[in-house]
Amino acid sequence: MEEVSSLTKRLSMADSADFNVDDADVPALRDILARIAATGYSESAVSERLSLKDINDLQMRALPIYRTECLSARTSLDTAIDLFLLQGTIRVEELDGLFCRRDRDVMLRAKILSIDSFGSVRANVSLYPVRDHLVFSDHAWPQLFNAEYSTVPYDQVMFVGTDSRWLARATVRQPVRTALDLCTGSGIQALLAATHARRAVAVDINLRAVCCTKFNAKVSGFHNIEVVAGDLFEPIGNELFDLITANPPFVPSPVDGIRFRDGGRSGEDVQRRIVAGLPSHLASGGTAQLVTEFGERSGEPLTDRIRQWLGDAPMDIHVVRLRTHSAAAYAIGHATGDDPETFLKSVEAWATNLRTQGIVRVVSVLVAFQWSDPSLGSPWSRVDEALPPRRDAGAEIETVFAAERTAQDPRLQEKFQRCRLMRTGPITLLEGVVLGSELPPTCQATLMGQALSIDHRLNHLERDLLKFLDHQMEGPALLSVAQQASMSEEILFGTIRSLLGKGLIRLIDSGL
Ligand SMILES: C[S@@+](CC[C@H](N)C(=O)[O-])C[C@H]1O[C@@H](n2cnc3c(N)ncnc32)[C@H](O)[C@@H]1O
Incomplete structure (x- = not known):
């Protein structure tokens, strides 16, 4: 009932998009998307035009600066960016430079655009370039057009945000039979999955989001998305x-203000149930991936919490920490209020909630799950730290799982006899000492050229072996070097396993 009432409220508002399109208009809408794409409207071109390193660096509050400093030439691409991404208002004459009369009418009928009696045009939805796709969703800053919103409407469909792009980039893109996208919102993850899955299922509790995903699937020509x-898992049995x-x-x-954002007082209400449902819905050999934030509590490793949610399910867990926010910064960043007194009260409410939950900081993470291989021993949990990905990183996530399995392989010593060992690629090695102190030196290695550039702490044996491997080396030859240096096989293989798990070295079958 609540769903219907919030939807009804929204639909009754003038100029609000309802993500409905007459079937007869779908071919024209596809042409319109192609027309917009032809202006060069893509992640990279938009970033370049707005002088951003990454489209994820776009800040809606910088709109006037983008308009004046980046879009003044008013090329077709500038017009498209202003209208469909920056929530700009343009003159109808400028719109006519981009679209023919038929296209304009189709967009008006689909409530994508509104034109007022003075000939000013604005978009009622935004169009987000993601990888090779264009995805419609609600605006990133709805208050810009609706001053009466103190926050975004409860049934707002999530714009394509930073976290949406992080997950889109980190997803493993192997051809698969079936894909499930929970909490689909605009459907962005489901649409991308449908490019490499025979069938994709998208689920959302918000009816407006369901309409939005159906709309996107239709106008993008996907027939394999349900x-x-x-x-969550309730509709899929x-x-x-x-x-x-x-x-x-x-x-x-x-x-409980924003349905697409708020995860209850702890932030865990929805994510906990997703993780708990994975064991009964992830196929053997499959991968589950989440982008999320966790409230960290002192002395409690994140992976303990995740494993507890999984129950006894033997799954391997890989967490990549992308960004950390102190509780204070988080409270200030989420507080609302136009006047200082209201704002400070809001900061207090957010800070009190975090304190009550025992949360000392909030960390943005990518989490991946795969079923563990029982022949390799207990399931592992691993936490890495990296900068957020600026490009596709799915293959690197897969490599982490493969590397951990190679490292745990009980037959490693036997395989070693017929393998060569080499560094995986160019590696940056940073060594640090505190002068005049007894503190042991630290060493950090990072495999270069990765979308997820993970920093690995090395002990001195790992560092020495990594340095030593300037050339590929046969396993038996390395064993004899270790023996000459009086290094036990146990220590040598411990070091090799650790470097293999970190993905810094790899084994190649030398066919011996
Ligand atoms: C952060 S948005 C994500 C949107 C989109 N997947 C993306 O990556 O941009 C979260 C979505 O979860 C949906 N949601 C919240 N609770 C849910 C539930 N219990 N079951 C299914 N969807 C839910 C919200 O309606 C919202 O669309």
Whole structure:
């Protein structure tokens, strides 16, 4: 009932997009998307035009600067960026330079555009370039057009945000039979999955999001996406999926204000249930991936919490920490209020909630799960730290799982006899000492050229072996060098396993 009432409220508002399109208009809408794409409207071209390193660096509050400093030439691409991404208002004459009369009418009928009696045009939805696709969703800053919103409407469909792009970039893009996207919102993850899955299922509890995903699937010409309304796994029964993605609401919030954002007081209400549902829905050999935030508590490793949610399920867990926010910065960043007194009260409410939850900082993470291989021993959990990916990193996530398995292989010593060992690629090695102190030196290695550039702490044996491997080396030859240096096989293989797990070295079968 709540769904219907919030939807009704929204639909009754003038100029609000309802993500409905007459079937007869779908071919024209596809042409329109092609026309917009032809202006060069893509992640990289938009970033370049707005002088951003990455489209994820776009800040809506910098709109006037972008318009004056980056879009003044008013090329077709500038017009498209202003209208469809920056929530700009343009003159109808400028629109006519981009679209023919028929296209304009189709967009008006689909409520994508509104034109007022003075000939000013604005878009009622935004169009987000993601990888090779264009995805419609609600605006990133709805208050810009609706001063009466103190926050975004409860049924707002999540714009394509930083976390959406992080997950889109980190997803493993192997051809699969079935993919499931939970908390689909605009459907962005489901659409991308449908490019390499035979069938993709998208689930959201918000009916407006369901309409938005159906709309995107239709106008992008996807026939292999099923969009269903419901609570997480509830609408899909016992079906198993080869790929599961989710970008759930995760914010530990003192208010239940924004459905796509707020994950209850702890932030865990939805994500906990997603993780708990993975064992009954992830197919053997499949991968599940989440982008989320976790409230960190002192002395409690994140992976303990995740493993507890998984129950006894033997799954390997890989966490990449992308960004950390102190509790204070988080409270200030989420507080609202136009006047100082209201704002400070809001900061207090957010800070109190975090304190009550025992949260000392909030960390943005990518989490991946795969079923563990029972022949390799206990399931592992691993936490890495990296800068957020600026390009596709799915293959690197897969490599982490493969590397850990190679490192754990009980037959490693036997295989070693017929393998060569080499560094995986160019590696940056940073060594640090504190002069005049007894503190042991530290060493950090980073494999270069990666989308997820993970920093690995090395002990001195790992560092020495990595330095030593300037050339590929046969396993037996390395064994004899170690023997000459009086290094035990146990220590040598411990070091090799550790470097293999970190993905800094690899084994090649030398065919011996
Ligand atoms: C952060 S948005 C993610 C949107 C999109 N997947 C993306 O990556 O941009 C979270 C979405 O979860 C949906 N949601 C919240 N609770 C849910 C639940 N219990 N079951 C299914 N969807 C839910 C919200 O409606 C919202 O669309």
